[in-house]
Amino acid sequence: MRVFTAAVAMASGLIVLLGYFYPLDALTQLRVMLTDWAIIIAAMAVLIGIANLVFTQMDRIRTRQKNGAYGALLVLSLIVTFGFGLVFGAENQFMRLAMDSIIVPVETSLMAILAVTLVYASIRLLRRRADVMTVIFLLVAVVFLIAIMPTPIGPVPGDWLVIQFAGMFSRGGARGLLIGIALGTLLTGLRVLFGIDRPYGGN
């Protein structure tokens, strides 16, 4: 069974990859078909994932774990929203209300907390790692923020110099990091394609 799953995964990967490089009719059709199948499987995976989420939360409630009430609230909300969505469709007024009045405000408040968290992390950075790189990191971040922020008096004098000069280094650094990540991505993909890494089929 393990050999079979590996063979299917490798063959599918190679066909899709070849389909990109050689856009022959047969290969393209095969590539599109395999991609469609994968999308269907991924959609099923979402349902399985949600079931997993529900079972995990129900387990927390059953074993009376700490903050299990939040789990109960989550499961209840999920069932009600899912039921409404199935019966009335995604465009229903209740569904929009759930989105606009609950999900969007909650995520927005988390984003607000995030801003505070980042400022706090920057302050703590000097306490945690007081070295030259930390000072440069914080200095560049502050100078860059001053240069790009909107002010009531218009642009900060000399902002273009900061953006050009500091931007030159940060763009170069970012490209370097991205090249490294791209190489890592390529090698990881090839290991999976050759079946060396098999995060499927219980290998």
Added chain:
Amino acid sequence: MFALILVLFTAVLLLIITYLRRKSPAILRRIEAYERLNRVVGLAVENGTRLHISLGRGNLFTSRGASALAGLAMLRRLAERTSMSDRPPIVTSGDASLSILSQDTLQAGYRAAGAEDQYRVSTGRLAGLTPFSYAAGTIPVTRDEMVSANVVIGDFGSESALLVEAADREDIHLIAASDNLSAQSIFYASAQDPLIGEELFASGAYVGAGVSHEASLQVQDVLRWLIILAIGVGALLKLMGFNF
């Protein structure tokens, strides 16, 4: 055409170096975060505490999936090493396909350690499908489940700051790596042991996932030098007035 040549060249190089590496293991440079990881894994098993691994939201249909696959390779080894612990590791992810693969990988790790009966499907969890719901679903695991070390590896965005903050508040060891530049800068500013750039993809080699992972690092080095050479030659030609 160039892309195909690059892929073929890399593939051949990977196979050759993997074959050669079977005879002589690689000597890896010291990375503080991975050394600490190996220590905290041992400590977690001894203390009877838990390891929490966050695999991020890397969708396997996009190039972001590679960081998730690197995380899974690491998870496989960590599961094998911690399977005998009183408290099994918990894995959270923000993508449904990834959560299924994480369960599969955990089970494989337990099987390899001869402890498949200890495996619980509830230890591989989908924490949430949007960035902030994922963070909100992951933070309670850090807080409530006797976690002593947090390994955050994969594709994250700015929501990673909330995960780091939660680990910091509970005084939990944190090893963090991402393929996303925003998350990397957040980890650099707030995590004890951040991994920068392609260090994420070295995780397999540092936890002993096999010679192919060590070979991958060597291939990356070869390709990096070729790119440096190409950039240098390109700049020189441009200075000499050649347009391309």
